[in-house]
Amino acid sequence: MNMYYKRSWDEVVFYENEEWGIPVYYFEVDPTGWPIRQIEVYSNGKRLKYSLENPADDFGMLSDQSLDLAEFDNYIIPKEEFDKEWNN
16 A cells, blocks of 8 residues: 655755745655655656656756655655645
8 A cells, every 4th residue: 555745855955046945745655755756846846756767867867866754754645635635
């Protein structure tokens, strides 16, 4: 059964001298923690989406490391919340 997570990072992201702001990451992972889909939502409104079908672009990529599921235990969200962001 896949799991879904939402977690923000306390770092401001810049891309080519443009401040994108603080990101919120959404992950869909398989039972072993490997990302299947990933969304990055930045405070400036930029949104990036990655999946097994679209693993990378000029701005980033689908995580190439599994999540430590114990570390993410407090960040579980319902599938519906993830899907809403994915379809946004």
